[in-house]
Amino acid sequence: KAGVTQTPRYLIKTRGQQVTLSCSPISGHRSVSWYQQTPGQGLQFLFEYFSETQRNKGNFPGRFSGRQFSNSRSEMNVSTLELGDSALYLCASSLAPGQGRGETQYFGPGTRLLVL
Amino acid sequence: GEDVEQSLFLSVREGDSSVINCTYTDSSSTYLYWYKQEPGAGLQLLTYIFSNMDMKQDQRLTVLLNKKDKHLSLRIADTQTGDSAIYFCAERRTGGFKTIFGAGTRLFVKA
Numbered sequence: 496k497a498g499v500t501q502t503p504r505y506l507i508k509t510r511g512q513q514v515t516l517s518c519s520p521i522s523g524h525r526s527v528s529w530y531q532q533t534p535g536q537g538l539q540f541l542f543e544y545f546s547e548t549q550r551n552k553g554n555f556p557g558r559f560s561g562r563q564f565s566n567s568r569s570e571m572n573v574s575t576l577e578l579g580d581s582a583l584y585l586c587a588s589s590l591a592p593g594q595g596r597g598e599t600q601y602f603g604p605g606t607r608l609l610v611l
Numbered sequence: 612g613e614d615v616e617q618s619l620f621l622s623v624r625e626g627d628s629s630v631i632n633c634t635y636t637d638s639s640s641t642y643l644y645w646y647k648q649e650p651g652a653g654l655q656l657l658t659y660i661f662s663n664m665d666m667k668q669d670q671r672l673t674v675l676l677n678k679k680d681k682h683l684s685l686r687i688a689d690t691q692t693g694d695s696a697i698y699f700c701a702e703r704r705t706g707g708f709k710t711i712f713g714a715g716t717r718l719f720v721k722a
Contacts, residue, residue, distance in 0.1 A: 598642060
């Protein structure tokens, strides 16, 4: 079974631009979560989606948004990029909430975003 | 609060055992996880334990859970240089729609 895939793997943008990152979960997984990882702040939770609905959101500004499609694929968007948005963005998928170990998350390789 | 806390660094010699410690916050229905991250890569799930268990063993990995103290540990037997990585402890309350991660413990294995 294929793992979680994220595209693109690397991205360079300039301040003020916007970016869209994509995540395809493991087949059969219906929950997708997004995290931002930086050397200074560690791994920070962005949001979690299930059944096309955002179920929880971390403490990030409104420039960070996401969505989930009916096939469980997810995208996240960052508008008006700032230098501090440079990070590794990780996506994780799980089967479904409320199903015990079915909530175990499996991570993709990440998208490394550099904002100049 | 909802912090998961870990020590930041651990250095061991090849062949020794490594013990990485973590404290978590929620004593209710919770899964607790250990992930490994190598440079430039995503997080790899190593093992997990449910909050009603005391111990889980999987080859070289042993997870111990002290529910009273909300303390979780990961023991790696016969540590190898390939075990050098960052290890993350995480907790997830069932149905909580959020997994809380610690800051990660960087394990150095000296040959």
